[in-house]
Amino acid sequence: MPASSNFREVIRDAQSSALVGPNVVNKALPYVGGGMVLTAAGTLGGLSMIASPAFMPLFWVALIGNLVLFFVAQNIALKGNNATALPLLAIYSLITGFTLSGLVAMAIGVAGIGSVGTAAIATGITFVIASIMGRRMSDSVGQALGGVVTLGIIGLVIAMVVQLIGGIFAPQMFLGGGFELMIAGFGTVLFIGAAFLDFYTMPRVYQDEQYLAGALGMYLTYINLFIFILRFIIAIQSRD
Amino acid sequence: MRAATRKTKGAGEVIRTPEGSDPLESLAGLVKFETLMRHAGQQ
Numbered sequence: 001m002p003a004s005s006n007f008r009e010v011i012r013d014a015q016s017s018a019l020v021g022p023n024v025v026n027k028a029l030p031y032v033g034g035g036m037v038l039t040a041a042g043t044l045g046g047l048s049m050i051a052s053p054a055f056m057p058l059f060w061v062a063l064i065g066n067l068v069l070f071f072v073a074q075n076i077a078l079k080g081n082n083a084t085a086l087p088l089l090a091i092y093s094l095i096t097g098f099t100l101s102g103l104v105a106m107a108i109g110v111a112g113i114g115s116v117g118t119a120a121i122a123t124g125i126t127f128v129i130a131s132i133m134g135r136r137m138s139d140s141v142g143q144a145l146g147g148v149v150t151l152g153i154i155g156l157v158i159a160m161v162v163q164l165i166g167g168i169f170a171p172q173m174f175l176g177g178g179f180e181l182m183i184a185g186f187g188t189v190l191f192i193g194a195a196f197l198d199f200y201t202m203p204r205v206y207q208d209e210q211y212l213a214g215a216l217g218m219y220l221t222y223i224n225l226f227i228f229i230l231r232f233i234i235a236i237q238s239r240d
Numbered sequence: 241m242r243a244a245t246r247k248t249k250g251a252g253e254v255i256r257t258p259e260g261s262d263p264l265e266s267l268a269g270l271v272k273f274e275t276l277m278r279h280a281g282q283q
Contacts, residue, residue, distance in 0.1 A: 063276055063280070074262075074266075102279055106279055150264055157271060160274050164278070217265050220269060224271060227275050
């Protein structure tokens with residue numbers, strides 16, 4: 001047997017021993033799916049009352065409450081306190097759906113109902129491919145992708161802050177057209193990368209009992225991907 | 241989404257640090273918040 005075979009065996013052993021939660025992905029996936037179903041229900045609920053004058057006040061309460069709930073649920077889930085975290089995550093998913101209804105209504109208005117279906121199918125296809133390829137990712141590729149996604153999301157946040165501030169002074173330049181298209185396209189590519197990365201990092205950073213914290217992270221990635229695909233479609237349609 | 245945070249100690253021994261809130265995940269939460277906030281009322 002050549003020496004390189006022993007070397008490969010040692011590397012393989014080292015990689016498998018580096019997993020702190022080998023079953024965390026399989027444990028988390030049903031909760032990610034459940035979160036998506038609740039989100040869809042919340043979106044339908046929001047769309048059904050979007051014409052009501054009560055919608056906007058309720059939207060702001062839901063949006064700010066949801067941000068607070070995210071940090072609370074994340075903290076509890078990381079401690080492995082799943083009995084408390086589960087109902088919080090269910091409420092978080094439902095409220096996220098409600099807050100998504102504004103963007104979904106805008107997409108339907110600008111690009112038709114097909115745009116929402118396209119974004120949902122594209123997100124689903126990404127999930128299927130990522131679940132196959134992300135698990136097989138080597139350490140070198142996974143860590144390199146992790147670095148790229150980390151830098152990318154910091155860049156995205158900076159670009160979004162520039163857009164937010166620039167939009168106050170020059171709305172035509174920052175809020176529509178090329179700048180919005182660039183941010184939406186960059187965000188889409190970034191969250192596709194993050195979707196692949198989730199399947200690599202989850203077993204390496206979350207223990208098996210932290211499956212709800214893993215599910216929250218993965219859920220957030222796919223919701224962001226869906227949002228950025230919708231933004232991309234809206235930006236393209238608005239330019240035409 | 242969470243970046244693999246780890247410290248290496250000696251040859252082959254890897255200590256993972258899963259505790260604590262993840263800044264990358266928090267940023268993703270803020271990105272979602274910002275998008276939904278900005279598109280509010282535009283529909």
